[in-house]
Amino acid sequence: MLDRFDGGRSRGAWEILSGDESWIYSFDPETKQQSAQWTPVGGAPPQKFRRERSVAKQMVAVFVARAGHVATIPLLQQRTVTGEWYATVCLPQVLEAVARRRPRTRNRGTLLHHENAPAHRSRVVMDFLAREHIQEVSHPSYSPDLAPCDFFVFPNVKRMMRGICYKSPEDAVKAFTELVEGLPDSAWAICWNKWFERMQLCIDTNGEYFEKL
Numbered sequence: 001m002l003d004r005f006d007g008g009r010s011r012g013a014w015e016i017l018s019g020d021e022s023w024i025y026s027f028d029p030e031t032k033q034q035s036a037q038w039t040p041v042g043g044a045p046p047q048k049f050r051r052e053r054s055v056a057k058q059m060v061a062v063f064v065a066r067a068g069h070v071a072t073i074p075l076l077q078q079r080t081v082t083g084e085w086y087a088t089v090c091l092p093q094v095l096e097a098v099a100r101r102r103p104r105t106r107n108r109g110t111l112l113h114h115e116n117a118p119a120h121r122s123r124v125v126m127d128f129l130a131r132e133h134i135q136e137v138s139h140p141s142y143s144p145d146l147a148p149c150d151f152f153v154f155p156n157v158k159r160m161m162r163g164i165c166y167k168s169p170e171d172a173v174k175a176f177t178e179l180v181e182g183l184p185d186s187a188w189a190i191c192w193n194k195w196f197e198r199m200q201l202c203i204d205t206n207g208e209y210f211e212k213l
Helices: 011-015 083-101 123-131 148-161 169-181 185-204
Strands: 016-025 057-065 068-074 111-113 135-137
Touching: 011 016, 016 083, 016 148, 016 169, 057 083, 057 148, 057 169, 057 185, 068 083, 068 169, 083 123, 148 169, 148 185
Parallel strands: 016 111, 111 135
Antiparallel strands: 016 057, 057 068
C-alpha cells in the first residue's frame, strides 16, 4: 500500500473506503483521567460514585474515507456480523452513501479496506464485491493498529461520549454518528497521515507490536 499510494500522497488514497465494527453503549463511564478534579492543598478529595458500563448496547459498522465519515450502519437487535448481513444489508447502504457523495462517478474506483474477519471474507461478500466491481485493499491479520476506525475513530469519538447517559442504544448511535460527522477536515487529514505512518512503522519494526504513535 505504501508504494501503491505513494505513502498516502497519491490521489488514489482518497478512493479508499475503510470500515470496521464496534459496540456503542448507552453509558460508558469516564476514564480516571477524565474524571480527575483539582482539590486544594490539604483538602479532602470529592466523593464519587462510579457507575458501571451499561449493558444496553448497539453494534454498528462504520465506514470512513479521507474526506470524512461515509456511513454508520447499525445492526438490529444486537446481532453479530454475518457475511449475509454484510453483503445484503451493510455494503449496499455504504456504496449508496458513496454514490450520493459522488453523483458523477458514483462507486467507480472505490477501494474497500476492512479487516480479515470471517464475515468479511465469506463467499457471499466476495461475490457481491465482484458484481459491484469493488476492489479490496489488503489488511494484515490481527492488526487493529492499522485500521483507521480502530486507532482513530472509535477511541476518539467514544472518549467524547464517556460519562454521558443516553436514553437508549439508538440515541447513543445517533450521538456517535453526529460526533463522527462533526470531525473537522483537519482531523481526517491527520487520521490518514497517521495510517500511512503506522504502515511504515510496522515495516520498520518487522511487524513487531507497537501501542502508540
